[in-house]
Every structure is written in structure tokens, then in C-alpha cells.
Amino acid sequence: MKEVRIHGRGGQGSVTMASILALSFFDDGKYCQAFPSFGSERTGAPVQAFARVSDNPIRTRHQIYDPDYVVVQDVTLITSVPVAIGLKDNGKLIINTETDLKEIIKNFGDNKINESSIILFPALKIAMKILGKPIVNTTLLGAFSAITGEVSIDSVKKEIEARFGSKLGKINADAAQAAYDYIKGDKIGF
Amino acid sequence: MLLRLRTIILKEIKLDFKLGIIARPGSALSNKTGSFRSEIPVFKHEKCTGCDLCIYYCPEGVVFGDKKTKTYNFDDDYCKGCGICAEECPVNDIEMFLVEK
Amino acid sequence: MLTNILTKEDTHKQLFTMGHTGCSGCAQSMAVKLIMQVLGKNTIATSATGCLEVFSTKFPESSWNIPWIHSLFENSAAIASGIEAALQITGKKEGTTVLSQAGDGGTADIGLQALSGMFERGHDVLYVCYDNGAYMNTGYQRSGLTPYDSYTTTSPSGKISFGNNRPKKYMPEIAMAHKIPYTAVASAGYPIDLQKKVKKTLSIKGPKYLQVDVPCVPGWKYEPRYSVKIAQLAVQSGLYPLFEAEYGKITSVKKISKKVPVEEYLKLQGRFKHLFKNEAGKAEIEKIQKIADENIEQFGLL
Amino acid sequence: MKKVLEGSMAISDSIRMTEPKVISAYPITPQTHIVEHLSQMVADGDLKAEYVMVESEHSAASVVLGASACGVRTYTATAAQGLLYMEEVIYNIAGMRLPVVLTVANRAVSAPISIWNDMQDSMALRDSGTIQLVAENNQEAYDMHIQAYKIAENPNVMLPVMVCVDGFVLTHTFEVVETIDDIEKVREYLPPLNMKYTLDVNNPFSFGTVGEPSVYIETRFRLSNAINNCKSIIVDAANDYKEMFGKYEGALIDTYKMDDADTVIVAMGSVLGTIKDVVDGLRESGKKIGVLKIRSFRPFPADEIVDALKNIKNAIVIEKAVSLGKGGILSCEIRDALYQHRINSVNVNGYVMGLGGRDITPKNIYDLIIKAEKEEDVDGEFFGLNNELLNKVF
Numbered sequence: 001m002k003e004v005r006i007h008g009r010g011g012q013g014s015v016t017m018a019s020i021l022a023l024s025f026f027d028d029g030k031y032c033q034a035f036p037s038f039g040s041e042r043t044g045a046p047v048q049a050f051a052r053v054s055d056n057p058i059r060t061r062h063q064i065y066d067p068d069y070v071v072v073q074d075v076t077l078i079t080s081v082p083v084a085i086g087l088k089d090n091g092k093l094i095i096n097t098e099t100d101l102k103e104i105i106k107n108f109g110d111n112k113i114n115e116s117s118i119i120l121f122p123a124l125k126i127a128m129k130i131l132g133k134p135i136v137n138t139t140l141l142g143a144f145s146a147i148t149g150e151v152s153i154d155s156v157k158k159e160i161e162a163r164f165g166s167k168l169g170k171i172n173a174d175a176a177q178a179a180y181d182y183i184k185g186d187k188i189g190f
Numbered sequence: 191m192l193l194r195l196r197t198i199i200l201k202e203i204k205l206d207f208k209l210g211i212i213a214r215p216g217s218a219l220s221n222k223t224g225s226f227r228s229e230i231p232v233f234k235h236e237k238c239t240g241c242d243l244c245i246y247y248c249p250e251g252v253v254f255g256d257k258k259t260k261t262y263n264f265d266d267d268y269c270k271g272c273g274i275c276a277e278e279c280p281v282n283d284i285e286m287f288l289v290e291k
Numbered sequence: 292m293l294t295n296i297l298t299k300e301d302t303h304k305q306l307f308t309m310g311h312t313g314c315s316g317c318a319q320s321m322a323v324k325l326i327m328q329v330l331g332k333n334t335i336a337t338s339a340t341g342c343l344e345v346f347s348t349k350f351p352e353s354s355w356n357i358p359w360i361h362s363l364f365e366n367s368a369a370i371a372s373g374i375e376a377a378l379q380i381t382g383k384k385e386g387t388t389v390l391s392q393a394g395d396g397g398t399a400d401i402g403l404q405a406l407s408g409m410f411e412r413g414h415d416v417l418y419v420c421y422d423n424g425a426y427m428n429t430g431y432q433r434s435g436l437t438p439y440d441s442y443t444t445t446s447p448s449g450k451i452s453f454g455n456n457r458p459k460k461y462m463p464e465i466a467m468a469h470k471i472p473y474t475a476v477a478s479a480g481y482p483i484d485l486q487k488k489v490k491k492t493l494s495i496k497g498p499k500y501l502q503v504d505v506p507c508v509p510g511w512k513y514e515p516r517y518s519v520k521i522a523q524l525a526v527q528s529g530l531y532p533l534f535e536a537e538y539g540k541i542t543s544v545k546k547i548s549k550k551v552p553v554e555e556y557l558k559l560q561g562r563f564k565h566l567f568k569n570e571a572g573k574a575e576i577e578k579i580q581k582i583a584d585e586n587i588e589q590f591g592l593l
Numbered sequence: 594m595k596k597v598l599e600g601s602m603a604i605s606d607s608i609r610m611t612e613p614k615v616i617s618a619y620p621i622t623p624q625t626h627i628v629e630h631l632s633q634m635v636a637d638g639d640l641k642a643e644y645v646m647v648e649s650e651h652s653a654a655s656v657v658l659g660a661s662a663c664g665v666r667t668y669t670a671t672a673a674q675g676l677l678y679m680e681e682v683i684y685n686i687a688g689m690r691l692p693v694v695l696t697v698a699n700r701a702v703s704a705p706i707s708i709w710n711d712m713q714d715s716m717a718l719r720d721s722g723t724i725q726l727v728a729e730n731n732q733e734a735y736d737m738h739i740q741a742y743k744i745a746e747n748p749n750v751m752l753p754v755m756v757c758v759d760g761f762v763l764t765h766t767f768e769v770v771e772t773i774d775d776i777e778k779v780r781e782y783l784p785p786l787n788m789k790y791t792l793d794v795n796n797p798f799s800f801g802t803v804g805e806p807s808v809y810i811e812t813r814f815r816l817s818n819a820i821n822n823c824k825s826i827i828v829d830a831a832n833d834y835k836e837m838f839g840k841y842e843g844a845l846i847d848t849y850k851m852d853d854a855d856t857v858i859v860a861m862g863s864v865l866g867t868i869k870d871v872v873d874g875l876r877e878s879g880k881k882i883g884v885l886k887i888r889s890f891r892p893f894p895a896d897e898i899v900d901a902l903k904n905i906k907n908a909i910v911i912e913k914a915v916s917l918g919k920g921g922i923l924s925c926e927i928r929d930a931l932y933q934h935r936i937n938s939v940n941v942n943g944y945v946m947g948l949g950g951r952d953i954t955p956k957n958i959y960d961l962i963i964k965a966e967k968e969e970d971v972d973g974e975f976f977g978l979n980n981e982l983l984n985k986v987f
Contacts, residue, residue, distance in 0.1 A: 210812030218310030373659025
């Protein structure tokens with residue numbers, strides 16, 4: 001079983017991202033689970049969402065404390081939320097930012113973090129270019145697919161299209177594909 | 191077998207469940223409210239104009255009769271003897287009397 | 292308007308039948324009888340907890356010859372909403388009247404929320420409030436519709452009190468504020484007017500509110516034979532204006548035929564007895580007269 | 594068809610398959626998604642029902658009471674304070690023998706206000722005459738609602754059924770659920786509601802009469818019999834469902850790895866999943882441990898529980914509610930059932946945990962097992978408290 005924790009702000013679509021991730025895992029033939037942090041948080045407040053994927057039915061229901069992957073939707077969170085807490089040694093911390101690693105790493109202070117597990121990714125830049133809006137969850141889904149290999153980009157795109165309807169779905173799927181290509185080395189246009 | 195059956199309570203009782211919950215329509219007729227009465231009306235049939243007010247005003251709906259024949263009367267089984275009919279009769283054609291015990 | 296009640300057998304076929312255990316001279320049972328004569332057998336009724344429910348359905352007896360349901364004190368309007376919804380979805384609503392009934396406490400106090408919800412959602416229900424101005428079923432405690440200076444067991448008169456020190460809540464105006472299609476105030480003292488108003492509701496779709504003044508023998512403390520007389524005096528003094536309103540606007544009022552001083556009305560009732568003891572009581576009666584005069588002016592009753 | 598559904602979607606989808614005619618609800622977290630989905634179905638014409646948007650839970654329950662008395666299938670859902678506000682009406686629905694199905698998205702009750710999960714709300718209605726079934730996961734929540742109508746509408750039952758679904762933990766969780774796609778099969782399993790007594794102008798009965806001392810206790814006796822006797826009907830409903838749809842998650846109780854167990858964890862609802870994972874781990878290290886799931890809390894399957902527990906040493910009961918002034922609710926009832934059968938070889942320990950949404954982790958459960966095996970007759974002790982917080986002055 002692999003566990004994913006998503007950090008975002010209320011209104012940024014963290015829960016949507018977790019649920020699309022779960023649906024995509026399912027399309028790939030896996031069992032999945034996704035749930036929010038059950039908060040009463042309002043727009044702007046730090047929130048979390050969780051997803052699990054496994055080859056077998058998932059029974060456990062507790063929140064995710066030792067994630068395999070952490071996705072940070074908003075880089076400003078890293079100063080106030082311990083986003084890396086519990087991350088497995090071989091885990092990956094994916095942060096939406098254009099800042100250098102050196103600057104980012106300072107924010108973790110005493111929290112020991114393996115530099116090689118941090119992956120910085122300019123989701124906002126790609127989203128702005130393709131969607132024209134600072135909505136990064138679909139872009140991050142494409143990046144997640146490319147970085148982790150846990151889910152196929154086709155499934156991600158299919159579920160994005162199913163969620164957002166034909167017009168909005170297509171453009172969001174394009175954003176996911178662009179993010180996927182970016183990670184895979186095709187940074188043309190960025 | 192280890193399990194002790196609690197036969198009395200758990201015995202399947204397939205009775206109609208309406209006991210205490212659902213009543214038959216109009217079943218109150220079995221309750222003869224004439225026993226409430228300490229006074230009883232007498233319809234004198236002397237000056238009756240057939241205005242129907244005694245029928246309108248009777249809280250129990252026990253007054254009956256005909257506008258044309260002006261022969262109103264009441265159901266003795268249910269009349270509670272409130273005296274509204276006598277009080278409201280515009281021509282004082284109804285009088286109340288104490289019930290002889 | 293009366294159904295043909297020609298023989299003794301006819302009296303036994305009424306939709307609200309005799310044999311109920313209401314008090315001798317009960318004006319509420321009179322009003323129910325009159326209302327049912329108009330609504331006819333295609334009616335489903337709900338009753339809030341209260342005198343009517345208790346005296347008409349003592350298991351295994353029921354005075355109702357129509358489908359009738361009681362559930363709780365405060366939910367008569369909500370139960371009626373559910374019935375109306377069920378009739379609508381099953382296509383049985385056409386030709387069927389849903390009647391929701393409660394006393395003044397079940398309407399204006401504990402049941403006001405459910406009633407407001409029913410109004411606002413627009414259910415096709417006739418709601419009737421039998422107003423006897425206190426919680427009579429539990430023994431004459433004060434309600435929001437208890438009139439000014441009335442004695443009740445929880446607003447007793449005493450050395451320094453004249454009884455209920457608040458004016459009667461004006462419930463019909465609350466109903467009218469919902470802009471429902473029809474609001475009417477009637478009285479057990481005027482059965483033909485009452486039946487006319489009930490008949491009118493049959494032709495109106497949507498929520499209807501009818502408030503009926505029903506004197507209460509033991510609560511108001513008078514002799515049973517005066518039920519009609521007292522109800523009429525309430526109207527003729529101006530203390531209980533009878534009127535109709537549509538979509539929040541008054542469309543007709545019942546004019547006072549012979550104006551009487553409120554004293555005539557008050558003195559017949561034990562609940563106002565304390566006002567007749569001394570000079571201070573006289574001043575209170577003046578205040579009640581002022582309420583009546585204001586009503587007369589506001590509704591144009593003369 | 595297998596789909597990934599949020600718990601609330603799964604529930605609303607199964608309700609759609611049962612074709613209720615009148616739905617009435619008042620929004621309260623975490624029930625909201627269920628009724629939002631249902632109102633959307635009504636708005637889209639996918640479900641032909643009257644959706645009555647009421648001004649309170651009291652009226653929501655009253656609307657379904659009135660509609661149910663008319664003989665139509667009804668549905669409502671609520672949680673926590675909303676359920677407590679409905680309580681008066683729910684006692685009435687049960688007393689009037691109306692087959693209403695309601696979902697409780699289990700949530701803690703005030704004060705302090707908490708929107709998060711525990712089972713205190715439904716526990717507060719355990720004496721109401723309402724059948725209470727508790728779902729372990731979203732699949733079971735889906736299936737249980739269809740079974741709920743089957744049970745409620747059985748002519749020998751005619752009682753409301755409350756389906757308890759852990760708020761957020763199930764209602765807001767997306768997971769794989771296998772839905773039924775053939776509504777005809779559901780109609781076959783669940784024929785149209787046919788009530789003997791309804792509010793019908795052609796057959797005018799009076800409902801909700803006054804029960805004088807001369808009839809009241811007999812009326813309640815019949816109600817008591819009805820809920821006690823419906824155990825076999827709950828079992829039948831589950832078995833028939835298995836036959837028709839091939840799915841089964843237990844009827845009154847369910848056992849997991851209990852055959853040779855000397856320690857058993859007893860619980861209800863969504864926490865069972867986490868418990869089963871822990872038990873698997875302990876089994877691998879050679880520990881003889883199993884799980885007893887209570888699926889029907891009311892009627893309480895005392896005989897079935899005794900039969901399942903009679904040969905074990907330790908029963909560790911996880912309580913997600915507490916009877917203040919007494920202790921654990923479930924553990925108390927289990928102990929009572931064992932006593933009735935004169936079995937004193939089972940040590941029953943009940944621990945209150947997870948109140949107000951406190952996450953129950955595998956480590957919590959592991960620590961609890963280690964502790965509980967050394968203790969005897971624990972009656973609703975609070976487990977996993979933050980002592981630092983308790984001793985802090987605010």
C-alpha cells in the first residue's frame with residue numbers, strides 16, 4: 001500500500017485532487033481510498049487530503065502519518081505547516097514552487113529532510129500558462145503521475161475530464177499532460 | 191445448546207400491532223356521553239321558527255330536525271346538557287331542566 | 292351549508308362524531324364539527340397534542356370519520372406537509388383536503404416554526420388554529436395568545452398582579468406576513484361566517500390559515516351555556532376582529548353590528564374576575580377597552 | 594458495477610435504487626453530501642420523489658412520519674444535534690410503527706460543539722424502538738440501506754431503521770463500491786411498500802390515539818416484541834440480499850479470525866477496518882486474536898454475541914460513545930448478555946476512545962491490546978487521553 005498526503009489551502013481543490021487520484025488508481029486496476037482531513041476550515045486555511053492505493057482492498061481508516069508521497073499545493077505552507085513530517089525515507093515531497101532548493105530547504109530547519117526526496121515543480125507557472133488560472137491541482141496530478149509512476153497519466157486525464165466536463169476537463173487534462181511532459185524532460189515552452 | 195431461549199418474551203407473536211395506536215373511524219359512538227349531563231333540554235315545539243341555530247351551535251352535534259316541520263330534537267344518548275341550545279334559541283323554545291337523579 | 296341532519300341516525304354519520312369526551316359546552320368541538328361539515332369526507336386531518344386530540348381519540352375510540360393523525364405537540368403543520376407531499380407524489384392530492392389543526396399554544400408558541408415552514412414551502416394545506424387563549428389541555432397555563440390581564444394558572448392575578456401582563460400575540464398578522472393566499476379569523480359564535488370562510492379555503496391552492504376563537508368553559512370559567520354568547524361578545528366588543536386576508540392584504544372584515552363595552556365581555560368570565568374588585572381593576576378594564584378601540588380603528592369594524 | 598464513490602454518494606445512490614417517494618431533511622454536517630446528492634437526483638429527474646426542504650430536523654422527521662402514514666416509502670438523514678432534535682419524533686415514528694429509513698452520519702454531540710465522528714448521537718436513541726444497523730465501510734453502507742427498507746417494511750416489523758454510518762470517516766471517503774445497476778432486481782428484492790393501515794380517505798383510521806393506562810403498557814409490550822423478534826428478519830434480509838446480489842457483510846454480527854482466538858476485539862462501524870489490519874499483523878506474530886463486529890446494535894444480538902464469545906478469554910470492547918455516570922455502553926451490554934447465560938469465563942474490558950473525531954490509529958489499537966490483556970472488568974475507561982492537555986491550565 002502507498003499513502004499520499006496533500007497539503008493545500010481551503011478552496012485550492014486538495015480534496016478534489018485526492019479524489020481524482022483515487023479514481024485514477026482505480027482505473028489502473030488498483031484499490032483506492034481518498035478522504036479529506038475532516039476539518040471545519042474555511043477558504044484559505046491550511047488543509048490536508050489523503051489518498052491510499054493498494055493491490056488489495058483497503059480497510060484501514062486512520063489518517064496518514066507516514067506518507068510515501070507528500071504534495072504541497074502552495075509553497076507558502078511550508079513555513080507554517082510541517083509538510084514533511086512522517087515522510088518515509090524513500091518518499092517524495094513534491095512542492096509547487098519556482099524557488100531554488102536552497103531557499104526551500106531552509107524552511108525545514110531542524111526537521112531532517114533528505115534533499116534528494118524533494119522535488120520542486122512549477123505547477124503554478126504551467127497552470128497559468130495553460131488554464132490562465134492559479135488552480136494547480138490538475139497540473140500537480142500530471143506531475144505526480146510522472147514523478148511517482150504510481151498512476152498512469154491516461155487515467156489521470158480521463159478522470160480529470162470526467163470531473164470537470166468537456167470544455168474545462170479538456171484544458172485541465174492538457175495541463176496535467178504538460179506537467180507530465182515537463183517532468184519527463186520536455187520543458188518546451190517553459 | 192448453551193443458549194437459553196427466553197421463550198416468553200421472544201416468542202413470535204404475530205398480532206395486529208394497532209393496539210393503542212390506531213382506532214376505527216367513528217368508534218367514539220360507543221361512548222355514551224349522556225352521562226355527563228346534569229341538565230336536559232326540552233324542545234317545546236311551540237314558537238320554533240326553523241332557524242337551525244340549535245343544530246349549528248350544539249357542540250356535540252346531537253341536535254337534529256327539519257326546518258320545514260320545525261320538530262327539532264336531540265339524541266338523548268350523547269347530549270351533555272350544556273344548555274347552549276336553550277341559551278341561544280332566539281324564541282326561547284328550548285328549556286333546560288335538572289336531570290332527576 | 293349544513294349537511295342534512297334530519298334524523299337521529301343522521302347525527303351519527305357526522306365526520307366528527309359525538310361520543311368524544313370534550314367538556315360540556317366546549318366551543319372547540321363545535322368549531323370542529325362545523326368545519327368538518329364543510330370540508331367533507333375527502334379530508335385527511337392532523338391534530339397537535341391538545342384538548343381536541345385527547346378528547347376525540349381515547350383508544351379504542353375515535354370521533355373521526357376521516358383519516359386523522361396525531362403525533363406531537365409542535366409538528367401538526369410538518370406532519371400535514373408530509374401528508375401533502377405524499378399525496379402529491381402519488382397523484383392523490385386532487386380532490387383531497389389536508390387539514391392541520393392545533394390549539395393556540397401548538398400554533399403560536401411551540402408549533403410556530405413548523406407552521407412557518409409549512410407556509411413558506413407553500414404546501415396546499417388548511418391550517419386551523421383553535422384559539423382558546425391558554426394551554427387548556429394541561430390546565431389553563433398562559434400561552435402567547437392569552438389575552439391581556441387574563442388569569443391563568445401561570446399568570447395568576449395576585450396582590451401585585453392583574454394576571455397576564457402582555458398583550459395577545461397577533462398570530463394572524465404573522466401568518467399574513469408569509470404572504471400566503473388566504474388568512475382568516477372566525478369565531479365559534481358565528482358559525483355561518485365560519486363555514487363560509489372554510490368553504491372559501493376549498494377553492495384556494497396553497498397554505499391557508501384560519502384562526503377560530505373558541506371559548507373554553509373551565510379555562511375561562513363561565514357556565515357552559517354561555518359559550519356562544521361570550522364568543523359573540525368578543526367580536527361585538529372589538530376584542531376579536533373577524534376578517535379575511537389574501538396574500539397579506541385584508542380583503543374583508545366582519546362589521547360590528549352593535550358595539551358593546553369590553554366590560555360586558557369580561558364580566559361573564561371568571562378569568563377576568565379580579566378586574567372587578569377595586570378601582571385599580573377599573574383602570575385595567577380601561578386599558579382593555581383601549582385595545583378593543585384600537586382594533587375597531589385598525590380594522591374598520593364599525 | 595465497481596466504482597469509486599464517496600460514502601455519501603454510495604448512500605444516496607442506494608437510496609435512489611429503493612425509490613422513496615418522500616424525502617425530507619435538514620442540512621447538518623456530515624450528513625449534507627447525502628441529501629445534496631439526493632436533491633440533485635430529484636432535480637435531474639433521476640429520482641421521482643418529493644424532496645421537502647424543511648426548516649428543522651424536527652420537521653424533517655415529522656414530514657416523513659406524515660408521508661409514511663400515507664403508505665409511501667420515505668427517507669431522511671441527519672447527525673448529532675439534528676438527531677437529538679429529531680428524537681421526540683423518532684420515538685413517535687417507532688411507536689406508530691412506521692417503516693421510515695434514516696441515515697445517521699454519526700457525529701459527536703455538544704458541548705463542546707464538534708462536527709467530528711463518534712457514536713454518541715445514535716447511542717442516545719438506543720431505547721427508542723428504532724432498529725440500529727451500523728456500517729463498517731461504504732460497500733456495507735450501500736447494501737445496508739436497501740436491506741433497511743426490506744427489514745422496516747416487513748409486516749411483522751413495521752419499525753423505523755436507522756443506518757449508522759461514521760460521519761466523515763465513511764461519508765466523506767472515496768473508495769471502491771460495487772453498485773447494483775439493475776433496478777428491476779432491487780424492485781424484486783424490495784417490493785413496493787404495502788401497509789395495512791394508512792391515511793386513506795376511503796378507509797379512514799385514526800392514528801396516534803391517546804393511550805390511557807389501560808392500554809399503554811400493552812402497546813409498548815408489542816413494540817418491544819416487534820423489535821426483539823425482528824432479529825430473524827434482519828438475518829433473512831441479509832441472506833436474501835446475498836442470494837440476489839452476491840454480497841454479504843454479516844447480519845446481526847460478524848466474526849473475523851475468531852476460530853482459535855483467546856482475545857477478541859469487539860467494535861462497531863468504520864474502526865473495524867483499522868482493527869482488522871492490526872489483527873492481521875498480530876496474527877503474523879503468532880497471537881491468537883480475532884474481531885467481533887456488531888452490525889445490529891438494536892435489536893441487540895445478545896445470544897449471537899454470547900455464542901461467539903463463550904470460549905474466549907478476553908473481550909476488548911472499543912466504545913465510541915459513553916454513558917456518562919455509568920461507563921461503556923457496548924461492554925456493559927455484552928457483560929449482561931454473558932451473565933444472562935451464566936458465563937463468567939470471559940473478561941470483558943470496555944474502553945472509550947475516538948470521541949469527537951480523535952483518530953484511532955493502528956498504534957492506538959496495538960497499545961490498547963497490550964494494556965487490556967493485563968486488566969479485568971474495565972467499564973468504559975477513557976483510553977489514549979492527552980495527559981499533558983488534561984493537566985494544563987488554560
